[in-house]
Structures are given as C-alpha cells and as structure tokens.
Amino acid sequence: SKRYSITLLPGDGIGPEVISVAKNVLILAGFLEGIEFNFQEMPMGGSALDLVGVPLPDETLLAAKKSDAVLLGAIGGYKWDKNEKHLKPETGLLQLREGLEVFANLRPATVLPQLVDASTLKKEVAEGVDVMVVRELTGGIYFGKPRGFGTNEDGEEIGFNTEVYATYEVDRIARVAFETARKRHGKLCSVDKANVLEASMFWRKRVIAVAAEYPDVELSHMYVDNAAMQLVRNPKQFDTIMTNNIFGDILSDEASMITGSIGMLPSASLGSSGPGLFEPIHGSAPDIANQDKANPLATVLSAAMLLKYGLGEENAAKRIENAVLDTLNKGFRTGDIYSAGNKLVGCKEMGEEVLKSV
Amino acid sequence: SKRYSITLLPGDGIGPEVISVAKNVLILAGFLEGIEFNFQEMPMGGSALDLVGVPLPDETLLAAKKSDAVLLGAIGGYKWDKNEKHLKPETGLLQLREGLEVFANLRPATVLPQLVDASTLKKEVAEGVDVMVVRELTGGIYFGKPRGFGTNEDGEEIGFNTEVYATYEVDRIARVAFETARKRHGKLCSVDKANVLEASMFWRKRVIAVAAEYPDVELSHMYVDNAAMQLVRNPKQFDTIMTNNIFGDILSDEASMITGSIGMLPSASLGSSGPGLFEPIHGSAPDIANQDKANPLATVLSAAMLLKYGLGEENAAKRIENAVLDTLNKGFRTGDIYSAGNKLVGCKEMGEEVLKSV
C-alpha cells in the first residue's frame, strides 16, 4: 500500500478542532483506497509563539519541507494582534509560504445548491456560481523590496512597499492558471490594473505571451476595480480568475463571501515541486474556539484538495467530496450554515457524519 | 447675485449627454437661489487626444485651476484602449487629479428605497445601505516612485511600482475622513493591510495619531480583504470608510455595485484649497453613447456635490437632490434602473423631468 507523510499544523483558535476532524477523514478515505499516512503535528502561529517565541519554528518548516503535503488549520488571535511584525502569527504564515515556495494559491468559490440561501446575494445571482481564483502567493507587494520606513526629501516620515513581478514569476503562475482553466470550463480572466500600474502592464504582457501555449483557453483581461464590481453584479460570468498577490487576497475573499458559506471553502497552495500547503480559507475564530461549534468542512475539503492536487490521489479526494455532499444532503449543518428545517450539529458530530459517508 | 465659474469637461462616450443635462439643472437650481454660473467647456480624455494629441491639454488644466469647480462627464473608450500609457484617456484623469491636488475622493454608496430592487443583494441586506468611502486620490501606488520596467539581479525583466505614504498625506486625508464621519453617523473605519505592508502600518499609525483630534468619532480598523467580504456580508455595518488610493479604487467600486444602481452615484474630489473635481462614478459607456439612453442622474447628483462641497451652496444642492428623489418617486427611470411598473425615459427626458422638480 502507498504511504505518504503529512505535516499537520493545527495552529490557533478553532484550528486544532477542525484539523482533528480532517485527519480522521483522511485516514478513512486513505484506508479505503489503500493509502496510509504518517502524520506529524507541529506548532505554528500563535501557539508556536507561546511555546517557543517565534511564529514559524525552524523545526516546523523543516518537517513541512520533508513531508509530502502540509495541512494547516488556522492561525492568529486577539492575543498576538499587537505583536511586532516579526512576532505576528501572520508572519509565520508568510514565512511558510515563502519557505515552501508555494507560489500558486487555488481558491474555489462554489455555491452548493444545498447552501444557496446562505449567500447574501439573490438566489438567481448566487446559484450556480463556481469560480476558481488563482492567486500569485510568493511575490508582488507582499515580498517586494525595498520596503520599510524612512524619510522623504522633505524630511517627512514615510512607510513604503514595492510591488514587483519578474518574468518567471508571472509565467509560472500563468501556466498554473491556464492549466486550471483548461481542466474547468476553458475561460481565464486575468485581473490587473494595467491602466495605471507598470507592474500590471508587465503582468498583462507576460500573460499574453504565455497564452500562446494555450490556444484552447479563452483569455480575457479585467481591471481590478471592475472585477470587484462584476463579482457582485454577476459572479457566474467567471470561470477561472488569475491575479497578483494583493488583488488575489482581496478578490478571493470577496468571491468566497459571495457564496455565503466561507466555513465550506478550502484552498491549495502549490509550488513547482515539493509539498503543497492546504488550508481552509476561514480564520481561527477565537470567539468560538474550544466550544465544538466550528464548521470542519472547509478543512475536510482542504484535505480533499491535498489528495487531489498534492498527492494525485483523485479517488480518495472524490470520496471525501462526495461524503461532504452526502452529509449536507442529509441535512447536517453547523451553526454558520444552519437554516430552518436542518439538523444543527457541532464540529465533532459533523466530522462523524462525514466519516459515515466516506 | 453670486457668480461662480465652472469648467465643464464632457469627455467621451455618454459624457457630453450627461453633462448637458447636469448643466441645465445647475443653471436652474442656481437661478432659484440667486446664483449665476460662467461655464467653460474644455476638451479632455479621448476627445482631447483626437483633437490635440494629449489626454489633458495644458489649456484644460489651466482653465480648471482658474475656475471655482470642475464638472467631468466620463472619459475613455475602446478606440484609445491600446494607446501607450501617456496617450491614454485615463492618464489625463490622473494628471487632472494631480494638477488640481484633489487628494480626497468622496464616494457615497447609497441604496435609495426606490431602487432597492436594483441591487443583486437580498432586499434585507441592501435596504438602508449608506456608506461614504473616503479614498486618498493623489498618492500611494498610483503616483509612487520609483516605478517602471527594468531587470532584476538575475537579468530577468521586471515591472514595478512603489506604494508610499508620508505623514502629511495620511494626516490630511484622515482629517477629511474624520470631518466627514462627524457630519454623518460618527463612525469611521480605516481600511488597510497593516498585517503585511509597512505602508499600511504607517497609515494606521498616523490615523491613530490624528484620531486624538476627533474624540467624538468612533474609529475602527479593518484589513482590506475582510472589508471586501464585509461589504458583501453586511454593508450596513459601515458609515464612513477611509482608505488608500488603490484599496479605495477597488472597495468604492465594490460598494457602488452593491447599491445596484451605479448610474445614480456621484463623486467629489477635493483639495485643501482650489477647485474641486466632481464626476459620476460610472464610465463613458461607449456602447450606448449618442443614443439618448444614458442615466444622467449620477452627473446631476455630482452637480449637487459640486454645489455643496465645492461652493458651499447647500440650498441649491438640496434643491437638486430633492428634484432627483421627486423624479424617481414619480416613477421615471432610465434603462439601467428600470423595473416593471415604472416609466422608461431617455437621458434628455429624465433631465427635463428633473428640471420640473428643481
């Protein structure tokens, strides 16, 4: 039987609860497909800060790099919000992305028919929405140099960052985006601000160059302000969206809120080689931590993405996806997606119900 | 009687049609309040490119600077989309903002009870939304240097921009935002990405410093990705939002689309002294230009903002605002906001109906 090593990073808040559910689901889906896992749990985020004083201990990064895939719960919390930058949980996450070189962040925003009412958008606008946002994750203004604080010519204090993209960075994310679009409905919309920013003009130029390799994919371009509008006006017009790190941060969150059920949404962050990083898109929700209220399905679906994109184990992934749909069809709902007529369950019970359907 | 000089910049596409309506409304509202206007019409945008080869002729900027206020229609169109950067209509707009030093862009996003159905959001989410976005307009990544194209250490081509803010820039936009919030419901939310960007950390530090001058305004901070979500989830939680140039570009467009009626939304761009720039937030809509289909109300309401924020003529401004509401109450609708049971009218007829109620 096949054997994979998985690094689990439970993190903070509801992280440990949802990771524990996803781990059990992984074990069972793997077992049924002849796959075994070695799990290694490592500290990261606020809990690592409390334990050893840094948000991403060297041991954690090393373990992650040596494993076949990484599953992260959630990080952050009020407790560490005022920390200096290098002691913030978020900084650990950026270091992890950089350390694993996972430059491509795949974030599906899908409105399931069972949950269409959870959206704040009208039913006819929300139903059938199925967008994949491909976000560049290790470049742009998040990592660009120079950055910092200083003074300008007039002796005034300033804060500054650099938005910068090089050919290889745009080309590799474009290839992931075109490949992704090809496996979906063949439509790719590249979002930029090429009417104002040179970094975006360069981005667009490279995307157009790479497009020559994918004549079967229909490429369009949209300015970021317009994309923010179109996601509200008619999200169904989108199939696959590709964009830079900061625009992707904003648009993928907007897209996920359009589904109304961010407790359901997974993500995958992939590099050229080496392990991928898989995590729910929701945060650590410290206010409901340790109360068995969290929705574990986003993490369970992240485990499915881990199997599919990280290990190429499509069958095991399908098992999990179908189990989640079955569980929803049976009417089980955590508080965040509850609506009248369904069965309200906690995090653990939701996990047990999914296991029954795997 | 009082006399003001107004520079009219009709621009491209539907620009001339909506400006012509707004001009007539201004004349009448002024007349009824003992105000006279000298109008000077100047070329700008694509039409200036066609006429004299630049998107903002020196004469246009000079006339604008010498006047008491500037009213702009819309600029841009397919025809000039492929132009080099310095020959794009958009570049003319950026030069105009810079030339007039209008650093504060006020963009209301209001859902009128008459038009709540136009929103793609559920009625209970959309009704009562009344957000004012205060966007920094002459700094940040739009104007920051260095910018351009080059090569990195590995000899790879790059495109880059600089996001930078200095003390005086944040302080002055913060003061406008606090003053604005004070005149509204006393709540100001500053949007940034201070968990990642130094420019945002600096922004937040200065906003907090300026807040000491406004103890009566309730200040909160939100990350831009969360703000993009919260505008979809529950837009009513916001009163006044302040943010930087690029985040403001994205969020103000998202907020305006949440109303569902961007053909209704005006904007004001103000400096410390000198004339303000007033314009509808919609684009030049070349596909419906010269067909008498455009909704002139966003430009008419921009004229009201011109009177209120640009000239301090609150009474004349109120006349126009009330005339617009009356006209909607009578059921007149252009195509973009039409719904069954109302009267479909063109741009000109809508203008005539507003005139009847001024």
Ligand SMILES: CC(C)[C@H](C(=O)O)[C@@H](O)C(=O)O
């Ligand atoms: C926590 C933060 C640094 C992070 C980001 O901005 O990338 C988050 O918002 C995300 O989208 O994963």
Ligand SMILES: CC(C)[C@H](C(=O)O)[C@@H](O)C(=O)O
């Ligand atoms: C046309 C463009 C340069 C402009 C901007 O990005 O500021 C527009 O989107 C706006 O918001 O007024």
